[in-house]
C-alpha cells in the first residue's frame with residue numbers, strides 16, 4: 001500500500017519494516033573460524049549467506065554482548081535515507097553505541113574486525129576521484145537533518161587512527177553506492193527506485209539537476225561467489241582503510257536512460273491481473289539540499305593491496321537486479 005510523493009520517496013501507509021535495526025548476530029565455525037556479522041542490510045544478508053552455515057541468532061548490538069569470535073564484520077545499519085528519517089535515534093544508537101560495543105568486544109576477545117564506512121564521508125567532494133586520504137567536504141549545516149551527516153560529524157567512519165591504537169587488527173571498507181538483489185524495494189535508493197518505477201510503469205524520478213554523479217558497485221563484487229572485496233580485506237594482511245567501489249561513474253540522467261533502455265518499456269506486463277502501461281518517462285523532481293554533485297572511488301589501493309577490481313558493469317548488473325525485483329513485484333518477463 002504505497003503512494004508516490006513527488007521526489008521518489010514512496011509514502012507507505014503501512015509501517016516500514018523494523019529497520020534500521022537489523023541487529024543480526026550470526027556465527028559460523030568455518031575452518032575453526034568463528035565469524036560474527038552485524039547488520040548491513042542487503043550486503044549483510046549476502047555476507048551471512050556466504051559465510052554462515054550453522055547458527056543464526058538475532059541480537060541487539062546496542063546492548064553489550066559476550067561471545068568468543070575470531071572475525072567480526074561490523075556492517076552497521078542499512079544505508080537508506082527513508083529508514084534514517086523514520087527512525088533517526090535508533091540509527092544513531094545502532095551506529096554509535098553498536099560500534100562502541102563491537103569495538104569493545106573485538107578488543108576483549110582479540111578478534112580481527114572489519115568495519116564498513118561509506119562514501120558519504122567524502123561529502124560533496126572537491127577532489128575527484130576520491131582517495132582514502134581525502135578529508136571530505138560534508139555539509140553539516142544544510143544537511144544537518146541527515147542522520148548520516150550527524151554520524152560523519154561524530155566521526156564513526158573516520159575513527160581509524162583512534163581505533164588502531166586500541167586494536168591492531170582493524171580494517172575499514174569505505175563502500176560506494178552498492179546495489180543488487182535483496183535490496184529492499186522501498187529503501188529509497190536511486191537504483192532500486194528506478195528499477196521498481198520502470199517495472200511498475202511509473203515515471204523515473206530523477207532528482208534535479210540530474211547531472212550529479214554516482215559510481216555503482218554490484219553486490220557480487222562486494223560478496224561474490226568465491227572471494228570478494230570485503231573478505232579479501234578481512235583476510236589480507238593489510239590493516240587500514242580502503243575504498244571498495246566501482247569507478248564507473250554515471251549521471252542520474254544517464255542511469256535513468258540506461259534503466260529505461262534495459263527494462264524494455266515497450267512490452268506491457270500483467271501485474272496483479274491488471275495490464276499496466278509501462279511506457280517509462282523521466283520526471284525531473286526536487287532534490288534535498290546539499291546533495292553531493294559527484295562521487296567516484298579511487299581504487300588504486302584496493303587494486304594494489306588486495307588485488308581486487310570490480311567486474312560487474314552497470315549494464316550487466318541492472319538486469320540481474322531486475323530479475324529479483326520482478327519476483328518481488330510478481331511481474332513476469334514477457
Ligand SMILES: O=C(O)[C@H]1O[C@H](OP(=O)(O)OP(=O)(O)OC[C@H]2O[C@@H](n3ccc(=O)[nH]c3=O)[C@H](O)[C@@H]2O)[C@H](O)[C@@H](O)[C@@H]1O
Nearest residue numbers: 008079118119175176177178189190193205206207212252
Ligand atoms: O552507498 C553510499 O555510498 C551511500 O549512498 C546513499 O547516498 P547517495 O549517494 O545519495 O545514494 P542515493 O540515495 O541512491 O542517491 C544517489 C543520487 O540519486 C538521486 N536520486 C535518488 C532517488 C531518486 O528517486 N532519484 C534520484 O535522482 C539523488 O538525488 C542522488 O543524487 C545512502 O543514502 C548512504 O547511506 C550510503 O552510504
